Amino acid sequence: MSSPYLCPNCKTNRSRYHIIEQKAQAVKLNPQTGELLEEYSSESLDPFHLPYKGSARRVQCGSCGLVEDEHTFIKFAESHPIK
Template sequence: MASPYLCPNCKTNRSRFNIIEQVAKSVKLNPQSGEVVEEFTSENLEPFHIPYKGPSQKVQCAACGLVEDEQLFIKRAEHQNG
């Protein structure tokens, strides 16, 4: 369900936003070179490799550039209207 946004930083933008899709890639790096040694799927993660649990998307205000979780923009709009 769509919800109105209001930028919590500039407090004026209600219509221009960038939706940023986040796709986590689990990798193991060589500590000396930084090169990727191995890539993991959710099925073959090593015991000490915690899977990504963050949001699948972020929102950027296209007026001031603030990047935050979508809920922050939604809550600001609800607070302003309430």
């Protein structure tokens, strides 16, 4: 979070954001009821359950509401520096 952000959607917001920390939880659900049947640790996933490979942090623009990977906001700010 030490890099500047710029929203790629509204293209004006450089200061108001929501930082969303993501914690993936591997679970097995009952397909009929949605009831939690089993919770897995990252070390004990079964062979048909792939580990989470998404980002740990997402960012929401405080002006327009766009939610994207943090990298998207950083790269857009780098390509449009403040003059």
